[in-house]
Amino acid sequence: MFGIILIAPVIQLIFLGYAANLDIEKIKLIVFDQDKTSTSRKLVEELTSSGYFVIQEYVNDYKSVTTYLDYNKAIVAVVIPNDFEKKINRRETTKLQAIFDAADGNTASIAAGYLQQIILQFAKNTSFQMMQKSGNLIIPVGNITPEIRVWYNPTLKTRNYMVPGIVGLLLSIVTLLLTSLAVVKEKEIGTMEQLIVTPLKPYQIIIGKLVPFILLGFLSIVIVLTAMRIVFDIPVKGSIPFLFLSAFFYILSTLGLGLFVSTISKTQQQAMMIAVFAVMMPMVFLSGFAFPIENMPEIIQYISYIIPLKYFINIIRGVISKGLGFAELWINALVLLIMGIFIIVLSSLRFQRRLD
Structure with a gap:
């Protein structure tokens, strides 16, 4: 668990940062x-x-x-x-x-x-x-000469666009996948039944299972942003507090999805398969991480509106690359908050019924 939380994100950031290059x-x-x-x-x-x-x-x-x-x-x-x-x-x-x-x-x-x-x-x-x-040199009159200014990514490096999105991808892996595995592991080794017979109420058990992964999610963000700055020389140009606030809103969604996966899985292998293929891959494909949403069929574009990672990647790329903050990205943050509360409440209610 220590390696997955602290070491794997950095290794994945480096590998993906160098591999995700369309230049x-x-x-x-x-x-x-x-x-x-x-x-x-x-x-x-x-x-x-x-x-x-x-x-x-x-x-x-x-x-x-x-x-x-x-x-x-x-x-x-x-x-x-x-x-x-x-x-x-x-x-x-x-x-x-x-x-x-x-x-x-x-x-x-x-x-x-x-x-x-x-x-x-x-x-x-x-x-x-x-x-x-x-000797017939004629200087044309009235030529149009474009003066090109490249904003946000002067070197036109694909890496400067892809690496910030990798931050959201790694945060999804740490919170969604580890949450589902941790809860299912409790069922496999029998400690979940021991928790149920204690005086703890269901919502207290849920909070106890989710809070550590919220802290681990923030720790992963700090590690990945630091590695991004050191390895790829990509600084955070915008508001860091707003970035962490938005990350908390997004973590609510991923924790809720991880909790939901744990309620429909009986083994850790099953939880991993569902989390990766039924949740993670659609989120990656439809979030705009690798493929522009504007190029997708119209019906797929509508489906992308229910993908939390889409809004979080908009925030990450806006804050890191463009130096934006709350004033420009508050709509994305509000959507993340609403989706996060909705998902985690529904998943908690389902998990609570399973405990009962």
């Missing part, structure tokens, strides 16, 4: 250069010098292109036609082929964005150099 940094590239001119080589140099693309091989036919893509040895193949430089010098429209392995649509779309940006910049620089050489 594409090294894109495997193969080049089919039919032109083999200085201009085509310059284009390839632009791709590699960007830091996004790593050339795996230069190939000489389409069959090799297909082989590399089929066996996952490359994500994108760039095919440069044999009249590439000639058409550029003639100032004609020049076609360039890029073939993507889009089995992973997210990776392919990001790689396509990088490739398009580099090629557009290459075309712009090439055109500018040709105009300079010809």
Whole structure:
């Protein structure tokens, strides 16, 4: 229990923090250069010098292109036609082929964005150099120049978005799973019957079982936030008291769900299976932790409104990443409080009937 409560959250935070990374940094590239001119080589140099693309091989036919893509040895193949430089010098429209392995649509779309940006910049620089050489340099008037400002995550790292959500995920594991297992264990070893015959009232037994896990939940939050700051250098920008208050509201929901699981389980193995597959996995999938809720079918979006983790992740990401507080996130906190009271009251009533 000591290891699960104090050590496992830190290990899971580190593993998930490094694993939950959608950033594409090294894109495997193969080049089919039919032109083999200085201009085509310059284009390839632009791709590699960007830091996004790593050339795996230069190939000489389409069959090799297909082989590399089929066996996952490359994500994108760039095919440069044999009249590439000639058409550029003639100032004609020049076609360039890029073939993507889009089995992973997210990776392919990001790689396509990088490739398009580099090629557009290459075309712009090439055109500018040709105009300079010809002496017909014309400075356009009234260009629109965007000034981009990236808020909240200037480095655009996926980790800065995913790691705060992991805090809510680990808190769910500690409170929901351990609560259900602890109560069921009391039944298995026979101590629950001993508690029933004591002068303790049912609500006192319930409080006695839940209060320790509330304290353990807060202890886990402190440990995980500290590890998040030290390992990933992600500070809490917003109100820490509001974050802990919201965590208490969320813990009410997870404790209630854990208590409910214990009332329908006879063994610890059964409690773990129900808690993980019937409660935890739907919460993770429908909370917006990994998948944007806006991209889900409309009926699934409506179902997500009854998922407590959804509101807690909104609060965590708002407080940690954006520096928000009660004024901006009070609706999420209020929903968590209402859901927490509702769930824990119903679960306590069911647990109390089982005790009777």
